[in-house]
Amino acid sequence: MKIYQYLLIFIFFSGCSSDFDSDVEVFDQQTFKWSLVTTWPKNYPGLGMAPERLADLVNEMSNGRLQITVYGAGELVPAMGVFDAVSSGSVEMGHSGAYYWKGKIPAAQFFAGVPFGLTAKEMNAWLHRGGGLEIWRELYEPFNIYPIPCGNTGTQMFGWFNKEINSVADLKGLKMRIPGVGGEVFKRAGGNPVNIPGGELFTAMQTGTIDAVEWVGPFNDLAFGFQQVAKYYYYPGWHEPGSTLELLINNDAWNSLPPDLQAIVEVAAKAVNQDLLDEYTASNNRALKELVETHGAVLKKLPDDVIEEFRQISKEIINESLSDPTVKLVHQSFQDFLSEVSNYHAIAEDAFVEARSNSD
Amino acid sequence: MKIYQYLLIFIFFSGCSSDFDSDVEVFDQQTFKWSLVTTWPKNYPGLGMAPERLADLVNEMSNGRLQITVYGAGELVPAMGVFDAVSSGSVEMGHSGAYYWKGKIPAAQFFAGVPFGLTAKEMNAWLHRGGGLEIWRELYEPFNIYPIPCGNTGTQMFGWFNKEINSVADLKGLKMRIPGVGGEVFKRAGGNPVNIPGGELFTAMQTGTIDAVEWVGPFNDLAFGFQQVAKYYYYPGWHEPGSTLELLINNDAWNSLPPDLQAIVEVAAKAVNQDLLDEYTASNNRALKELVETHGAVLKKLPDDVIEEFRQISKEIINESLSDPTVKLVHQSFQDFLSEVSNYHAIAEDAFVEARSNSD
Numbered sequence: 134m135k136i137y138q139y140l141l142i143f144i145f146f147s148g149c150s151s152d153f154d155s156d157v158e159v160f161d162q163q164t165f166k167w168s169l170v171t172t173w174p175k176n177y178p179g180l181g182m183a184p185e186r187l188a189d190l191v192n193e194m195s196n197g198r199l200q201i202t203v204y205g206a207g208e209l210v211p212a213m214g215v216f217d218a219v220s221s222g223s224v225e226m227g228h229s230g231a232y233y234w235k236g237k238i239p240a241a242q243f244f245a246g247v248p249f250g251l252t253a254k255e256m257n258a259w260l261h262r263g264g265g266l267e268i269w270r271e272l273y274e275p276f277n278i279y280p281i282p283c284g285n286t287g288t289q290m291f292g293w294f295n296k297e298i299n300s301v302a303d304l305k306g307l308k309m310r311i312p313g314v315g316g317e318v319f320k321r322a323g324g325n326p327v328n329i330p331g332g333e334l335f336t337a338m339q340t341g342t343i344d345a346v347e348w349v350g351p352f353n354d355l356a357f358g359f360q361q362v363a364k365y366y367y368y369p370g371w372h373e374p375g376s377t378l379e380l381l382i383n384n385d386a387w388n389s390l391p392p393d394l395q396a397i398v399e400v401a402a403k404a405v406n407q408d409l410l411d412e413y414t415a416s417n418n419r420a421l422k423e424l425v426e427t428h429g430a431v432l433k434k435l436p437d438d439v440i441e442e443f444r445q446i447s448k449e450i451i452n453e454s455l456s457d458p459t460v461k462l463v464h465q466s467f468q469d470f471l472s473e474v475s476n477y478h479a480i481a482e483d484a485f486v487e488a489r490s491n492s493d
Numbered sequence: 494m495k496i497y498q499y500l501l502i503f504i505f506f507s508g509c510s511s512d513f514d515s516d517v518e519v520f521d522q523q524t525f526k527w528s529l530v531t532t533w534p535k536n537y538p539g540l541g542m543a544p545e546r547l548a549d550l551v552n553e554m555s556n557g558r559l560q561i562t563v564y565g566a567g568e569l570v571p572a573m574g575v576f577d578a579v580s581s582g583s584v585e586m587g588h589s590g591a592y593y594w595k596g597k598i599p600a601a602q603f604f605a606g607v608p609f610g611l612t613a614k615e616m617n618a619w620l621h622r623g624g625g626l627e628i629w630r631e632l633y634e635p636f637n638i639y640p641i642p643c644g645n646t647g648t649q650m651f652g653w654f655n656k657e658i659n660s661v662a663d664l665k666g667l668k669m670r671i672p673g674v675g676g677e678v679f680k681r682a683g684g685n686p687v688n689i690p691g692g693e694l695f696t697a698m699q700t701g702t703i704d705a706v707e708w709v710g711p712f713n714d715l716a717f718g719f720q721q722v723a724k725y726y727y728y729p730g731w732h733e734p735g736s737t738l739e740l741l742i743n744n745d746a747w748n749s750l751p752p753d754l755q756a757i758v759e760v761a762a763k764a765v766n767q768d769l770l771d772e773y774t775a776s777n778n779r780a781l782k783e784l785v786e787t788h789g790a791v792l793k794k795l796p797d798d799v800i801e802e803f804r805q806i807s808k809e810i811i812n813e814s815l816s817d818p819t820v821k822l823v824h825q826s827f828q829d830f831l832s833e834v835s836n837y838h839a840i841a842e843d844a845f846v847e848a849r850s851n852s853d
Contacts (some may be wrong), residue, residue: 191758194554251850252842254614254647257767258774287614287802288842325831329657350841369840371848396553396756403764407617414618417839430842470775475731475850477778480729480792481710482612483846486732488800490839 149416165199165394167386170219172212173234174332175205177357179349179416183284183378183409190401198395201226202208210331216381220276225386228283231379232268232313233328237276239454240463244269244280246376247314250472253285253375253410255478259470260377261403268463277384281402284378284409287417291368291435292403293359295336298368298435299440309345310334315372318446320382330355338362347372350451351420352413367430371443378409461464500669525559525754526840527746530579532572532593534692535565538716539709539776543644543738543769544588550761559754561586579741580636587741588643589631592673593688599814600823606736607674608807609829613645613735615769615838619830620737621763626824637744643763644738644769647777651795652730653698653719654706658728658795660754660800667839669705670694675732678806682799691717698722698846707732711780712773720788727790731803738769 169188174182181265188201204224206212215227216234243250243263251259259265260282271278292311298304305323309316316326329337337343339362347370348354359365380402387395422429455461529548533541548561564584566572575587576594592605603610604625611619619625620642633640652671658664665683676686689697697703699722707730708714719725740762747755784790815821 163723188758190756194753194760195754221756251848253605254770254774258771261768262775268772288838288845290841352835364751368846371845374842374845374849393554393556396550400550400554400760400764404760405765407763407767410614410622411618411621414834415622417841418833421837421840434840434844444848473778474774477711477781477844479850480794481650481777481779482734483843484729484794485648485731485734486612486835486838486843488804489734490835 139282155441160200161250163391164197165390166412167201167203167225168209169203169228170206170209170224171203171227172206172215172229172330175203175208177205177285177337177353179353179412180284181205181411184226184380186408187228187283187380187399187401187405190404191397194397194401194455195394198274199390199397203228203310206330206332212332216276216278219278219381219383222277222383222385225383227379227381229379230376230379231280232376235313238272239274239457239460240460243463243467244282244316244377244379245313247451247467248318248372248375249372249444250467253287253473254483255378255471256285256375256377257282258474259467263309264466265278265470268466271461272459273381274384279382279384279387280378281359281380281382282400282406282465283380283402284406285413286349286353286373286376286378287410287413289347289370289373290350290352292343292345292374293354293365293367293430295363295365297366297433300436301439304439307345308343310337310343311345311347311372313372314450315445317450318372318443321446321450322442335362338490343421350413350415350417351424355382355420355424360430365430367424367432368435371435371440377406404448435465522558523751524557525750527559527561527585528569529561529563529588530566530569530575530584531563531587532575532690533567535563535568536690537565537713538736538770539584539646539769540566540644540691543765544586544740546768547643547740547761547765550764551757554723554757555754557846559750559757560804563588566690566692572674572692576636576638576741579743580638582637582743582745585743585746587685587739589641589739589741591735591739592736595673598632599817599821600632602673603763603823603827604642604737604739606672607811607827608678608732608734609804610734610827611834613647613737615834616645616735616737617642617766619827623830625830626828628826631795632819632823633741634744639742639744640735640748641740641742641759642766643740643762644766645773646709646713646733646736646738647770647773648710649707649730649733649736650710650714651730651732652705653714653725653727653790654705654725655725656704657726657793658799660796661799664799667705668703669707670697670703670734671705671707673732674807674810675707676794677810678732678803681806681810682802694739695719695722710777711784712776715780715784720784720790724789724791724825727792728795731795737766 184203191199210218215229217222219227230245231241234241308325310327310329311319311326319326519691544563551559575589578584579587590605591601594601668685670689671686672688673677679686
């Protein structure tokens with residue numbers, strides 16, 4: 134397996150005085166040049182920089198043996214064409230979010246996040262130490278894709294609304310960009326959900342195509358400039374408690390890598406998974422402050438009965454989807470983990486945070 | 494910089510009938526064999542497996558070019574001799590916790606964790622995206638050590654007590670294994686803190702040398718078998734909200750590595766940092782359940798006035814230590830980050846967790 138490491142030199146001398154024959158055989162290490170397509174605008178803060186960082190780390194660690202070129206949404210394929218491009222092998226890699234593929238794989242949403250589901254820390258633990266990733270890989274296998282968790286945004290904001298939400302009735306007919314199960318919940322609560330790629334959201338808000346927009350959170354929302362459109366109400370989330378991003382790798386490309394490069398990609402993805410969450414954690418409050426204090430975003434809390442309505446509908450939708458045996462399997466694993474982990478956190482971290490919050 | 498990578502073979506032929514001069518340049522890669530000493534028992538679950546995992550990942554990614562042998566506490570150097578061994582260069586690497594070195598570097602404790610400080614997620618964000626790691630590296634530089642965060646236990650339990658704690662008075666004279674600032678707080682609250690390495694704790698409890706023991710949390714406490722000693726009261730923590738473990742590297746050894754191996758070590762450490770937290774997150778509740786249901790540990794909440802006393806003393810101790818300019822610098826960075834991050838989390842993740850907890 135390690136034959137490529139060895140540089141063998143055969144030097145044959147025949148003759149000497151007259152005939153000289155030199156045969157130098159060099160086993161060098163193969164260099165791979167891969168393309169990575171993403172659902173995010175090129176170089177977009179947070180989300181879009183995660184695959185760039187991955188490419189840098191892999192390049193450094195492999196000493197240039199695996200070079201990854203990152204393409205933003207629309208450069209090679211559309212934002213929502215990432216999964217198919219990797220599946221077909223037209224590119225080797227992609228970076229996206231699993232809930233975008235709910236049309237193909239209904240259970241995929243659990244690997245990004247579901248309403249009232251797992252936080253970032255819990256998602257990481259479920260995926261890496263609770264069996265989640267194994268199931269995820271089985272589910273993507275028929276599509277010839279090998280997924281690796283690669284980034285987490287932390288708890289997302291519900292988003293921006295052009296009017297105040299004082300009751301469930303206020304949701305009626307509201308046209309909102311909100312993907313995944315969150316969007317389905319919103320629909321049953323009376324809203325009108327649409328899925329629009331990130332890069333088109335500002336214009337959609339500006340032209341009044343939508344009344345409300347869910348994107349990520351203060352750090353990313355500020356970067357898109359939503360605050361420039363109009364005075365908006367800004368609500369915390371319930372729908373994406375800790376959204377995991379995915380690195381997608383075409384299986385044939387993956388199998389063509391030697392084990393050391395496979396290890397380098399796996400470990401780099403894990404480091405980026407952590408790094409992105411660190412960046413969101415460090416950046417969100419500063420951005421929220423700027424949104425509220427400088428740009429006049431009005432931060433509000435959702436009324437309890439609206440939260441309760443969302444919770445009931447979320448349960449309803451998930452229960453209905455359990456008729457799909459794959460959803461049932463993933464849901465069981467997810468839900469078992471959730472009840473275990475929240476039991477312990479209730480007495481440990483959550484209790485601590487509450488005690489700490491009284492300290493100032 | 495990469496001259497070491499090159500293995501130069503000069504083959505000179507002088508004589509022979511005609512003069513022939515061949516100069517073949519061969520690029521080979523140097524192999525490094527390093528030793529890593531730890532503060533933990535060999536192969537101890539969680540803590541002790543983190544450096545083993547690091548060694549495995551580095552070995553895989555470097556294709557055997559950097560081989561790390563891990564030694565448990567006492568195998569090469571004592572548990573508390575890790576820092577000095579790495580500093581002197583008698584070994585290349587160590588794995589420990591920064592609060593063990595408060596005697597040498599008072600500010601070091603902030604890099605492991607302080608009472609009422611940052612949770613695991615917040616520590617990661619402060620260290621990697623909030624300037625914490627840069628300060629840490631400056632502080633260890635005079636000791637010829639390059640630190641990398643490498644593991645987090647999550648919120649630790651206050652620990653095991655041979656009697657119930659109903660008031661501050663109950664702490665009086667209690668002999669407890671509790672290191673770091675937590676130990677100092679405990680002392681001022683009337684207790685008698687001692688620092689004993691993990692491997693000696695079971696015996697210390699069994700022989701009655703100590704009345705109480707702080708170690709990590711359910712997963713590790715179960716592994717040590719504390720529940721076998723006697724019926725104990727088990728209390729959640731306030732003193733180590735998200736303890737970071739450290740990978741220590743001797744600076745000269747670090748500088749001898751080519752850039753790709755340095756990148757491999759940095760990224761592997763980050764992946765292990767994440768992995769350990771995932772493991773604790775996934776394992777703690779299951780272990781707690783076993784401790785309580787099978788072994789009769791009595792899970793209790795600390796009375797509010799005891800928490801309040803600990804909080805006041807923690808503040809007092811930290812304020813006093815600000816006369817040290819290094820502590821002041823680190824504390825400022827830590828505290829600024831804490832107030833920013835807790836503001837955002839209060840409206841985002843914490844609010845979500847509260848909303849979720851009503852859902853069952």
